[in-house]
Amino acid sequence: MNVLKFGGTSVGSAQRIQEVAKLISDDQPKIVVLSAMSGTTNTLVDITNHLYRNDRQEALTTIQNLELDYLMTISDLYSTEEFKHRGQEFVQTIFTYLRSFINKDFYPLQEKAVVAQGEIISTTLMYYYLQEQGIPSTLLSALDFMRIDKDCEPDYFYIEQNLKRLLSNPATERIIITQGFICRNAYGEIDNLKRGGSDYSAALIGAALNVEEIQIWTDIDGVHNSDPRYVKNTKAIRSLSFDEAAELAYFGAKILHPSSIQPAKKANIPVRMKNTMNPSDEGTLITKESPIKDFKAVAAKDGITAIKVKSSNMLLAYGFVRKVFEIFESWKTPIDMIATSEVAISLTIDSTCHLEDIKKDLTKYGTIEVEESLSIICIVGDCSINNSGLAARALTALKDIPLHMISYGASEHSISLLVKQTDKQKALEALSERLLNQ
Ligand SMILES: Nc1ncnc2c1ncn2[C@@H]1O[C@H](COP(=O)(O)OP(=O)(O)O)[C@@H](O)[C@H]1O
Ligand SMILES: N[C@@H](CC(=O)OP(=O)(O)O)C(=O)O
Structure with missing residues (x-):
């Protein structure tokens, strides 16, 4: 069996849904994971923002426009009156549900339920389309097996047990359609695996x-x-x-959700990236081993904040770095890059939710400098100790761009550099020209 995940663009119109249906209609048993049609999740997020602000008219107009888009998709997607009618009825139920939130207080729990509707719609429209084409399939609700725990981490045991239980139903067809992105949390409420999370669903x-x-x-x-x-x-x-692949995904290659490689790596399952618009292309195969190359790829992650703690107490002291890290841990803020000198430690974060609290806590250890709007440039290649000269080539390629931090030696696969967000494009172009396209 294979898992095939189709992203928002791949199911972004009636024609695209029809083409995906062709791609999945062979005899091979498969689980098909679908994202919401492109643009839908963003629009649902807009709707939740209007609902939070109690902006009734904006919420209503946005809901109505999205509903109209879906009604048009339905009229293009199905050829029979029966299925046009079924599609319309289904979509109208969803949009009546969305309208039910208007004029009421709106809560984060409801936000997750609203944002989940995109994947619920796309999978149901696909399921109906396959039915209309006479292709048997089973529609499996991800809310019945996909779950995260109290720390928002996947509940691997629950997922496996429930998926296997559901699939053991003798009525299950060879093609199984399910939603990416959506899940339940530890309390059974509707939740999600964060934006772009359908890749993660497929990997899990x-x-x-x-x-x-x-x-x-x-x-x-x-x-x-x-x-x-x-x-x-x-x-x-x-x-x-x-x-x-994990380094590229984590450091900004939008094509893959940052967490999606981890479950595949753990289970040693190859991940194949394919183009729905050009299915005959071989795509990219991600496996345990891959031929080594000096420079393979570059990715960039925006919205990075650098924090520098300067303190003479650090000189010849031990335990200083631990104390600094504990502050980030207490504020549940992951650190990406680190650089240290005799009297200073610099590190980067991508979430500024608790920046003020972190700064306040850090002041007891030294003076604090903060710089925002930075990008991490991650160069993936053969960064093993024996490949001398590699870092020099990377730095030479970026000789005209001010570098705020460099991380080399921690990973055999990557070098990370910190630049101003405004220098990102220039840095990517320089690396592409001088390292990748040689
Ligand atoms: N290194 C990369 N390789 C391929 N695509 C990338 C890369 N970095 C960013 N992208 C962008 O990622 C897009 C695909 O990701 P996404 O829009 O999330 O797709 P989907 O809708 O299928 O989930 C591509 O169209 C491309 O613009
Ligand atoms: N629909 C969700 C989940 C997702 O993974 O979408 P896509 O595969 O289109 O990136 C989102 O937009 O975040």
Whole structure:
């Protein structure tokens, strides 16, 4: 069995849904994980913002416009009156539910339920379409098996037990359709795996069922050697190791959710990235081992904040770094990059929710400097100790760009550099020209 995940663009119109249906209609048993049609989750988030602000008219107009889009999709998607009617009835139930929140107090729990509707709609429309085409399939609700625990981490045991239980139903067809992104939390409430989380859903399902392959179908021929939204002439990489792919995903390659490689790596299941618009292209295969290359790819992560703690107490002291880290731990704020000197420690975070609290706590250890709007540039390649000269080439490529921090040596697969967000594009272009396209 394989897991095939189709992203928002892949199911972004009636025609796209029809094309995905063709791709999944062979005889192979498979679990098909769908995202919401592109744009829907953003619009649902807008609706929740209007509801929080009690902006009745804006909420109503946004809900109505989205409903109209879906009614048009339905009229293009189905050819028979019967299925047009079923689609309309289903979509109207969802939009009546959305309208029911208007004129009431709105809570975070309801926000998660509203945002979940995109995947509920896309999977149901696909399920009906397959029925109309006479292709048997089973629609499985992710809310019946996908769960996160109190720390918002996947509940692996629950997921595996419940998926296996549901699939053991003899009425289950060879094609199983389910939602990406959505789940329940430890209290049974509707929740999600964070934006872009359908990749993560697919990987969790694949690992729970120990499938042969996890396929992520998107709108580009696999993982490219740089971000095509910022750099011209990027090229698809044919092979990546789990570790290389995880670094790229974590440091900004939007094509993959940052957590999605971990379950695949743990279960040693290959991940194949494919293009829905060009299915014959081989895409990118992510496995345990991959041929080594000096420079494979570059990714960039925006919205980074650097914090520097300067203190002469650090000189020859022990326990100082631990105390600093404990503050970040107490505020549940992950640290990405670290650099130390005799009297200072610099580190970066990407969540500023508790920045003021962290700064306040850090002042007891020294003077604090904060710099915002930075980007981490992550260069993935052969950064092993024996590959001398690699860091020098990377730094030479960036000779005209001020570097705020460098992290080298911690990973055999990557070098990370901190630049101003405004220098990101220039840095990506320079690396592409001087390292990747040589
Ligand atoms: N290194 C990269 N390789 C390929 N695509 C990338 C990379 N970095 C960013 N992207 C962007 O990611 C997009 C695919 O991700 P996403 O929009 O989330 O797809 P989906 O809708 O299938 O989930 C591509 O269209 C591309 O613009
Ligand atoms: N629909 C969700 C989940 C997701 O993974 O979407 P996509 O596969 O289109 O990135 C989101 O927009 O965040």
